[in-house]
Amino acid sequence: MTSKQLEESTAYLKNKGFDTPEIGIVLGTGLGKLVEEIEDPIEAHYNHIPYFPLATVEFHTGKLIYGTLGGKKVVVMQGRFHLYEGYDLTDVTYPIRVMHQLGIQKLFISNAAGAINLNFKKGDMMLIKDHINLQGGSPLAFKNVAEFGDRFVDMGEPYDLAMGNKLVRIAERENISLKQGIYASVVGPQLETKAEYRMLKIIGADAVGMSTVPEVIVANHLRLPIIAVSVLTDECDPDNLQPVNIAEIIEIAGKTEPKMIKLFKELIKEI
Numbered sequence: 001m002t003s004k005q006l007e008e009s010t011a012y013l014k015n016k017g018f019d020t021p022e023i024g025i026v027l028g029t030g031l032g033k034l035v036e037e038i039e040d041p042i043e044a045h046y047n048h049i050p051y052f053p054l055a056t057v058e059f060h061t062g063k064l065i066y067g068t069l070g071g072k073k074v075v076v077m078q079g080r081f082h083l084y085e086g087y088d089l090t091d092v093t094y095p096i097r098v099m100h101q102l103g104i105q106k107l108f109i110s111n112a113a114g115a116i117n118l119n120f121k122k123g124d125m126m127l128i129k130d131h132i133n134l135q136g137g138s139p140l141a142f143k144n145v146a147e148f149g150d151r152f153v154d155m156g157e158p159y160d161l162a163m164g165n166k167l168v169r170i171a172e173r174e175n176i177s178l179k180q181g182i183y184a185s186v187v188g189p190q191l192e193t194k195a196e197y198r199m200l201k202i203i204g205a206d207a208v209g210m211s212t213v214p215e216v217i218v219a220n221h222l223r224l225p226i227i228a229v230s231v232l233t234d235e236c237d238p239d240n241l242q243p244v245n246i247a248e249i250i251e252i253a254g255k256t257e258p259k260m261i262k263l264f265k266e267l268i269k270e271i
């Protein structure tokens with residue numbers, strides 16, 4: 001990655017009308033419907049944006065959408081890049097740097113995740129308070145990182161407290177259940193073994209998924225305030241483990257999605 005590439009990606013989008021968005025939003029698996037609420041949308045397919053990672057067949061629908069949501073200019077990633085698709089960590093986080101270059105001041109992230117904390121049930125949402133990086137690498141571990149920011153980034157408070165608290169209050173007001181907890185990121189794409197689920201619980205994870213943490217690290221590199229919400233799509237009980245059902249995971253994400261959209265929209269209005 002070079003700053004020239006970033007500039008070219010950004011220039012392409014500006015030229016299409018992506019004019020100074022305030023908020024960036026990353027939509028997780030099964031959580032794409034928020035884009036239907038965007039007014040006056042402009043779309044850019046990932047495959048058309050210079051230097052964007054080339055989308056896989058599975059993700060040929062991936063696109064950036066710019067428009068107005070909750071009265072503010074937003075840029076939304078419908079579909080993200082995952083390590084398990086064969087991308088590296090700089091690819092996975094490249095769109096975050098582009099959105100930052102476009103001018104976003106805040107970032108919202110969503111994902112589908114498994115519940116490790118068995119007090120949480122499928123269909124619950126969880127505000128991520130902290131995370132554990134189990135992906136075996138860092139999106140900041142590259143030679144010319146100093147061109148883009150600090151090398152040794154503080155991760156003592158990676159998620160923005162003020163926005164998180166606001167989201168909790170919105171959830172209370174709207175009667176939407178919002179848990180809070182710690183998200184562990186794994187590479188995937190295989191799901192975890194029973195022994196791994198037990199380990200995740202012991203080390204303090206409340207949820208596990210295959211994304212988000214690289215994007216959060218890069219957002220911190222860019223000093224971009226962020227919040228992240230997991231939609232819990234399955235219960236990872238090692239003593240009663242059900243065979244993985246991806247169709248069900250996507251169905252549960254889809255059923256929970258309207259509540260997530262409500263939370264994000266209200267938060268946009270209030271910040």
Ligand code: HPA
Binds near residue numbers: 112192249
């Ligand atoms: N493990 C990892 N990623 C996931 C899971 C899980 O159980 N559920 C949804 N994404």
